[in-house]
Amino acid sequence: MSAGPDALPPDGPSSDGPGAQQPPPIEVRGLVKRYGDLTAVAGVDLTVDAGDVYGYLGPNGAGKTTSLRMMLGLIRPTAGMVRLFGRDPLEGVQALQGVAGFVEAPTFYPYLTGRRNLELLAAFDGAQAGTRIDASLETVELSDRARDRVGGYSHGMRQRLGIAAALLRDPKLLLLDEPATGLDPAGMRDMRLLIRRLADQGITVLLSSHLLTEVEEVCNRVAIVRAGAIVYEGEIAELQRGAGTTYRLSTTDDERALAVCRAQPAISDVRSEHGWISFSADTSAVAGLSQALVEAGALISQLAPQTVTLEHLFFSLTEGAGAGVGGEAPAPAPGQGPEQPAPAPRAEAAEPTR
Numbered sequence: 001m002s003a004g005p006d007a008l009p010p011d012g013p014s015s016d017g018p019g020a021q022q023p024p025p026i027e028v029r030g031l032v033k034r035y036g037d038l039t040a041v042a043g044v045d046l047t048v049d050a051g052d053v054y055g056y057l058g059p060n061g062a063g064k065t066t067s068l069r070m071m072l073g074l075i076r077p078t079a080g081m082v083r084l085f086g087r088d089p090l091e092g093v094q095a096l097q098g099v100a101g102f103v104e105a106p107t108f109y110p111y112l113t114g115r116r117n118l119e120l121l122a123a124f125d126g127a128q129a130g131t132r133i134d135a136s137l138e139t140v141e142l143s144d145r146a147r148d149r150v151g152g153y154s155h156g157m158r159q160r161l162g163i164a165a166a167l168l169r170d171p172k173l174l175l176l177d178e179p180a181t182g183l184d185p186a187g188m189r190d191m192r193l194l195i196r197r198l199a200d201q202g203i204t205v206l207l208s209s210h211l212l213t214e215v216e217e218v219c220n221r222v223a224i225v226r227a228g229a230i231v232y233e234g235e236i237a238e239l240q241r242g243a244g245t246t247y248r249l250s251t252t253d254d255e256r257a258l259a260v261c262r263a264q265p266a267i268s269d270v271r272s273e274h275g276w277i278s279f280s281a282d283t284s285a286v287a288g289l290s291q292a293l294v295e296a297g298a299l300i301s302q303l304a305p306q307t308v309t310l311e312h313l314f315f316s317l318t319e320g321a322g323a324g325v326g327g328e329a330p331a332p333a334p335g336q337g338p339e340q341p342a343p344a345p346r347a348e349a350a351e352p353t354r
Contacts, residue, residue, distance in 0.1 A: 015072065024085075026054075026071060026082075026204075027048075028047070029045055029081050030044075030080035031080035033066050033067075033075070033346075041070070041227040041228045044205055044225070044230055051204060052198070052206075052220060053221075055222040056210075057224050057314065058208075058226060068097055068103050068206075069103055072089055073089030085097075098172040098173055100168075100171070101169070102176055102177060104173075108150045108158065110149065110150050110151030112120060114142060114147075115146040116158075119133065120134045121168060129169065137164055139194075140194060142157060156190060159187075177207075178210070179191055195207065196303050220236065221234060224314060245280065245305050245306075247278065247279055248302070248303070248304050248306055251299060251300055252301060253296075253297065253298040256296055256298045258270065261277060264285065264289050267279050268280045286303070
């Protein structure tokens, strides 16, 4: 596999001395995954720093789950590199030390209790994992339901049990695929609070999601992915600052005002919705627009700046993605797909319940 000009350093953490800089929890360069003619992931570059709650945000079918599978070593990339704490996840179980999570929904034996499911999973990780069962259940607030069968759990409880299973490994890094999908409002609130508690404990978290509110409320950094490629990576606050100010406008002749707005070179993202004209611009451009509206005979009734939301920025970055590129391709069946999954070591990443 060719590393290319942006190749990462050799596997393993730096050992140049006690003051040497440690590699980040996740570093991805040029990650590509193709299934025949379908490009599911198209050259992803991202870095997750220690302590981040990092949102991997995109619409359904954008390539998020495929990316996480490659980050965890469950499938081989067509091209590119992944490093977890400086280690290649395809190299074996040691590369996944300190890493846990789940891809898609975690699954358990429904006829066994939550505690018994965790006991079976802990047996794969040695005696120390078993001693963490009580603490893991307490962290996800399932201690009082631990002796109930998982078949009677709600969807939200099963998601939290999946996180409890991941915590058995005492991870420094958690990768969670759509942890709040399918939850009711109360379940989503509980999941946000849980992720914040994990971050407060010093765990770095990467969560994929198509839910804007989930990412905006819990994440400090975000990558927005469209058609398998990242269109923005950085702090949410910086994204909002860089987007300029959004305004809402009402006039005596909104049809004419809409045409005037679209004709102004410094006015962008002009749209008409819910009886308002909205647009993005800096203060100097708004002054010029005001004069142009008066000259066109569209007198201003209301003009007010609005806080730019992640939702607004998300749609401005992801609308217009081409169909048929970057779809979320399922892993091919053994012997049928163009790419065989890599042999998965016995670790958190290789277990659907983790």
